[in-house]
Amino acid sequence: MANNEVSTLKKGLLVLELVKQYQGITLREVMDQLQLSKSTAFRILTTLEEMNYIFKIHTQYFFNYKMFNNHFEKRSEKDWASLHTIYQVAQNLQMSTYLGKVDGTDLVMTQVIHAPFDQSANEEIGNRSKLHQSALGKVILAHLDEELLVPLLNKMSLEPATENTFQDSQLFHYHLKVIRQEGFAFDDEERIVGIRCISVPVFRRKKVIAALAIAAPAEQISRGNLKSIVQKLNMGSETITKEIETIEKTL
Template sequence: MAQNEVSTLKKGLLVLDLVKQRKGITLKEVMHEINLSKSTAFRILSTLEEMEYVYKLQTQYFIHHKMFCESFEKRSEMDWASFNSIYQVAKNLKMSTYVGKMDGSDLVMTQAIHAPYQHSADDEIGNRSKLHQSAIGKVILAHLKEDSLVSLLSKPSLEPATHSTFQDPHLFRYHLKAIRDEGYAFDDEERIPGIRCVAVPIFRNQKVIAALAVAAPVDQISCSNIKHIAKKLHVGSKAITKEFETLVNI
């Protein structure tokens, strides 16, 4: 192998290792970190992207997990920590960010990220609560088919988590309709006193598979900024769906 080929291979491996270490990295950052020219960095990243070792979301490159895990599609359904776009939501909004999915009448937390928004809060993943008790659960319920919703809401009562939790099934149904119409859910200390939460659905093939949310003390989420937060969450939700489809090559 010629010396220039060895040098190029070494640079490519350094770039690949750098992308693998970071939760999103730009072309400019690669140039700076490894001291490469723009043309060299671009050529290496383009080659890695073409070979599906990395993928690009907007201006950032991420490691392509399916190249390093034969069962990525199965793993991705349970390991939301591998979705880089969730970290981007947390960094953009600078709030604790969560993903949860439905399991029966329960909400199961599948991802939790706190400042400085670089790692999962593993001790919170797997935590359970009732779907009706939080924005993240309510937005999932609001997007269920009618027969599934009727079955879930036919239970004897809606168990409260705080004094603010919905307990009237009839009023709750109207609340879910409003959530579906507005496209996001909000809870005002309904699960944890002093904490407010905003959530939007995550779709795959037009079916809700989970929900994305941010939570913060009441003074950080107010009536004046709820819609702004929801708008950013919707952008994040679409990015998660796109990333999922990119990674499993649908």
């Protein structure tokens, strides 16, 4: 070691760099990767967390990019794409995973992750579809307050994407009520023939702000595994909400 090196500082920077490389890393993984004792790794991670350079969700630590970006705009497209916990959802379900939000009568993709679930499909971010054509759009509509939903529905033309797309406005309104009661939306080849999609809402301060979904060939999603997928998506939605709230506290 060079005479001018500060051992603790160097370890801290190595830990910070390691956390940055991972889409969520545990205390044990930091210990193993850098050959640190449990007490040393814990002290460094705790210090970095207190300084808002990283944040912790459950047992995993994440790099807080917002501390290093002074020109950050809240809820921008870049902000949505920088969320890390969606990777855990994708890896857990082993299916293509999506985040989307409302823009007018459109559903806009803000994050897309395909196998091997370790990087964003940036070329698909920003893709648009009509809200009524997918589970993502339907689950957001279903959880909007009535004063927001009614004028939005009045603007929608319900044009079909496939023969399975809802086109009857009264039936669609009833369908949204069922989705709200069940807490998830199911897209049975309504936007793309051969593809099914399941989506749950993402909340912030008890208001729906986005939707989280998986999509897969129809034969991979059935009534038999629907409940399990919804349960995992709901867990993922809660974790994403916690990540958003954690990031906002550091701004």
